[in-house]
Amino acid sequence: EVLAADGLIALPGFVDLHTHLREPGREDTETIATGSAAAALGGYTAVFAMANTDPVADNAVVVEHVWRRGREVGLVDVHPVGAVTVGLAGQKLAELGTMAASAAGVRMFSDDGHCVADPLVMRRALEYSKALDVVIAQHAEEPRLTVGAQAHEGERAARLGLAGWPAAAEEAIVARDCLLAQHLSARLHVCHVSTAGTADVLAWAKQRAGGAGISAEVTPHHLLLTDERLASYDPVNKVNPPLRASTDVARLRTALAEGVIDCVATDHAPHAPQDKDCEWAAARPGMLGLQTALSVVVHTMVRSGLLDWRGVARVMSERPAEIAGLPDQGRPIAVGEPANLVLVDPEATWTVRGAELASIAENTPYEGMDLPARVVCTVLRGRVTAHEGRIRP
Ligand code: DOR
Ligand code: ZN
Ligand code: ZN
Numbered sequence: 001e002v003l004a005a006d007g008l009i010a011l012p013g014f015v016d017l018h019t020h021l022r023e024p025g026r027e028d029t030e031t032i033a034t035g036s037a038a039a040a041l042g043g044y045t046a047v048f049a050m051a052n053t054d055p056v057a058d059n060a061v062v063v064e065h066v067w068r069r070g071r072e073v074g075l076v077d078v079h080p081v082g083a084v085t086v087g088l089a090g091q092k093l094a095e096l097g098t099m100a101a102s103a104a105g106v107r108m109f110s111d112d113g114h115c116v117a118d119p120l121v122m123r124r125a126l127e128y129s130k131a132l133d134v135v136i137a138q139h140a141e142e143p144r145l146t147v148g149a150q151a152h153e154g155e156r157a158a159r160l161g162l163a164g165w166p167a168a169a170e171e172a173i174v175a176r177d178c179l180l181a182q183h184l185s186a187r188l189h190v191c192h193v194s195t196a197g198t199a200d201v202l203a204w205a206k207q208r209a210g211g212a213g214i215s216a217e218v219t220p221h222h223l224l225l226t227d228e229r230l231a232s233y234d235p236v237n238k239v240n241p242p243l244r245a246s247t248d249v250a251r252l253r254t255a256l257a258e259g260v261i262d263c264v265a266t267d268h269a270p271h272a273p274q275d276k277d278c279e280w281a282a283a284r285p286g287m288l289g290l291q292t293a294l295s296v297v298v299h300t301m302v303r304s305g306l307l308d309w310r311g312v313a314r315v316m317s318e319r320p321a322e323i324a325g326l327p328d329q330g331r332p333i334a335v336g337e338p339a340n341l342v343l344v345d346p347e348a349t350w351t352v353r354g355a356e357l358a359s360i361a362e363n364t365p366y367e368g369m370d371l372p373a374r375v376v377c378t379v380l381r382g383r384v385t386a387h388e389g390r391i392r393p
Helices: 032-041 060-073 096-101 119-132 155-160 167-184 196-208 220-224 227-232 246-258 293-302 309-324
Strands: 009-012 014-019 044-049 077-080 108-110 135-138 188-190 214-218 341-351 370-380 383-387
Touching: 009 309, 014 032, 014 293, 014 309, 032 044, 032 060, 032 370, 032 383, 044 309, 044 370, 060 077, 060 096, 096 119, 119 135, 119 167, 135 167, 155 227, 167 188, 167 196, 167 214, 196 214, 196 246, 214 246, 214 309, 220 246, 220 293, 246 293, 293 309, 293 341, 293 370
Parallel strands: 014 044, 044 077, 108 135, 135 188, 188 214
Antiparallel strands: 009 341, 341 370, 370 383
């Protein structure tokens, strides 16, 4: 079969270091099958499934289930992320070695959704991860500074009567963990950077370590949306870390362009209608991201001249594949090798409709928006997984 590729741009398949797939536990909002479909339609050939499932992915049984189910579905490589601590409770280290040695071959560990707040636990986690040659991915939040927090701490939150989430809650923990990781020569990946100050901390930490050890991601929503959106109190805009000020968004864009932030990761977070169509205070944080990520990156980074298509390949595919240590992803195709690639129509525009996305949940913050660039075709190891908006099972 011949696919017309006139006017399209070929990129290595995208790699998402940060996806919430909700299986096991909340299959009413997303399953590995529906999340894999969303990923393939979004141009992804590999995703990292976060550990805050129910039960938590803190043992070999759960990570092997996620890994096996991902293989059965076969639309994208699903790499389970293991929990750093038992039950994501932040106290007792999980058996990272057992998960790494399991069939799932876990290379990345995170307590995302929670934070390893105790510096001694974090230190032991980094030491353990270094011995195993795996990566700790930290949810960047000092929880004692965000108790009850509902929105970016600033004028707008004060006016709306929402308790503030200070930028310092993120910057303090990122600084602490960068210092610890560098002291121990361990690998630390910083999840969803959301403030200008965190970009400054990362620039400093990376320069001091000669660039080694530290990597970081930014979400599409933190590259585009600001806390101006909160005026409507629409919980679709509620997310952790919160939407920040326009000065933060501007700095995140330049930090990504300069490589201070290495890559884009979606933090794709499906939620049920009853957890989003409710009062702001009761709503769960998080938003869908897999099928809109490329378009948001083109809108914020390419159309503004901050990244060219070479740069898109770097932040969506090459760097995340390097960070996670995936040898067969994120690079050009060798002759005779089955390809992981995505074809993109750079001129297309489309209107986002949550109900039309492959995810079971519909909580997209881009509802009704016209976004540029469309994934035309995704190829996983030489097999078409998505073509013109349809899954090819
Ligand atoms: O907004 C968020 N949602 N941030 C997180 O850290 C967790 C995620 C989720 O699991 O819903
Ligand atoms: Zn998080
Ligand atoms: Zn997350």
